[in-house]
Amino acid sequence: MAASITGLLKPWTPRLFLVRWxxxxxxxxxxxxxxxxxxxxETELTTEQKEERELKAVRPIKATTNSTxxxxxxxxxxxxxxxxxxxxxxxxxxxxILTQTLxxxxxxxxxxxxxAPQGKKAEIECNPYAIFHQALENCMPVIGLASIQKGGxxxxxxQPKAIPSHEVxxxxxxxxxxxxxxxx
Amino acid sequence: xxEDPETFTQQDIDRSIAxxxxxxxxxxxxxxxxxxxxxxxxxxxxxxxxxxxxPFHFLFYTGKQSYYSLMHDTVAKVLAAEKQQVLLLSEGPxxxxxxxxxxVGSRWLLKEELEELLVETISDHDYARFIQLMERLxxxxxxxxxxxxxxxxxxxxxxxxxxxQVAPLQYDENGVAYSTADGRRKTATCTVLLRDCGSGSIxxxxxxxxxxxxxxxxxxxxxxxFHFLDMLGRFDGQxxxxxxxxxxxxGALRLxxxxxxxxxxxxxxxxxxxxxxxxxxxxxxxERKKPGQEGARRKFTWKKx
Numbered sequence: 001m002a003a004s005i006t007g008l009l010k011p012w013t014p015r016l017f018l019v020r021w022x023x024x025x026x027x028x029x030x031x032x033x034x035x036x037x038x039x040x041x042e043t044e045l046t047t048e049q050k051e052e053r054e055l056k057a058v059r060p061i062k063a064t065t066n067s068t069x070x071x072x073x074x075x076x077x078x079x080x081x082x083x084x085x086x087x088x089x090x091x092x093x094x095x096x097i098l099t100q101t102l103x104x105x106x107x108x109x110x111x112x113x114x115x116a117p118q119g120k121k122a123e124i125e126c127n128p129y130a131i132f133h134q135a136l137e138n139c140m141p142v143i144g145l146a147s148i149q150k151g152g153x154x155x156x157x158x159q160p161k162a163i164p165s166h167e168v169x170x171x172x173x174x175x176x177x178x179x180x181x182x183x184x
Numbered sequence: 185x186x187e188d189p190e191t192f193t194q195q196d197i198d199r200s201i202a203x204x205x206x207x208x209x210x211x212x213x214x215x216x217x218x219x220x221x222x223x224x225x226x227x228x229x230x231x232x233x234x235x236x237x238x239p240f241h242f243l244f245y246t247g248k249q250s251y252y253s254l255m256h257d258t259v260a261k262v263l264a265a266e267k268q269q270v271l272l273l274s275e276g277p278x279x280x281x282x283x284x285x286x287x288v289g290s291r292w293l294l295k296e297e298l299e300e301l302l303v304e305t306i307s308d309h310d311y312a313r314f315i316q317l318m319e320r321l322x323x324x325x326x327x328x329x330x331x332x333x334x335x336x337x338x339x340x341x342x343x344x345x346x347x348x349q350v351a352p353l354q355y356d357e358n359g360v361a362y363s364t365a366d367g368r369r370k371t372a373t374c375t376v377l378l379r380d381c382g383s384g385s386i387x388x389x390x391x392x393x394x395x396x397x398x399x400x401x402x403x404x405x406x407x408x409x410f411h412f413l414d415m416l417g418r419f420d421g422q423x424x425x426x427x428x429x430x431x432x433x434x435g436a437l438r439l440x441x442x443x444x445x446x447x448x449x450x451x452x453x454x455x456x457x458x459x460x461x462x463x464x465x466x467x468x469x470x471e472r473k474k475p476g477q478e479g480a481r482r483k484f485t486w487k488k489x
Binding site for chain 2: 023033038058066071092
């Protein structure tokens, strides 16, 4: 570790070029663009949030990416989805497709809403963002796998077993331990 | 120099000093640059044995007496804290009032700094053991009494927001406040002039921002600093931008706008802007192509034979 901290604050290239490295020194923290969190008075913060604030006061912060804003319409999940849809760096096209999809979702739902009888109107979800998040949650896997390194020259066998969540116990399956990741 | 040494008066001396040392002999900047005395006379350990040859410290024969005595004291404190904890537990389960020592604004002394403090050379292994022992001391619940001891081996980190240079506000002929700032992102550079008491109109290279940035994402980036501080319709912006692509120009403008707004803000707002990531110049640039590969990361097609 360098004797002076000023060396850590410049654009940084690692001594050993690893496969995944970033221009930021690992000392930098992630930015927080939502503005409501900065207006909270001292009394409403939990101890962890206070500690986090104190830590942020002494550490440098990375720059926010070009696709993030403090707007209410900015959704990190949607931005990630747009990036995954994007090909050859065409963000405009990917974002346009997503916006059109959300718009057509809204149109269809509003049509359904107007055609539905009075009793059923409250059940129809017209908010396309809510539909998107619910759809994503429906697609999320129930169990995740974490491989555990054991002291052996042979790499462990990876055979995931789809055990339903209520039956999961700490089984050891040929060197691999399965853990439930309850989707939050 | 053409002067006659026989008839050299005090006035001539003053004149020549004013010529040779234009800033004068007593200017702060004319003072000779000398090294810190610690660099010229490094700290050395005093003689550690008496006239009879017997060493003063009981750990002299370990070779690193200050380090081992420090470890010895720390272990004594750990044992005392554990003993106290056992006593408290035997009296009955006591609720945890003692808050642990706050470690957030400080860091452990580096190996070089510890060596300086102990006036001894220690190995990496020794340093690691020392840090391990201090962490163990801090993990015990009754360590509040050893706060001063621990703080001696921790260095306070300076608050980052104090490093932010905020230019003072300037006023034009009509008394309207304005400020200028520069911004850069990848190869795009820009300058921004923000005027107060405006209507939220931004002109870039003479054109309206709606014409210059047809893409929504870029306009969102322009709005970001204003929206973050709830000052959307307050300022008028005059920007010039060049180089780079549309996204990097938008990023450069965002940085320049955030910097220009600093003069209008309080310290708390400056700190929130910094934590939102608006004031850090983005260091990401295009990675160079390497020889033996097709691009920065892409390798040539692997051929089996």
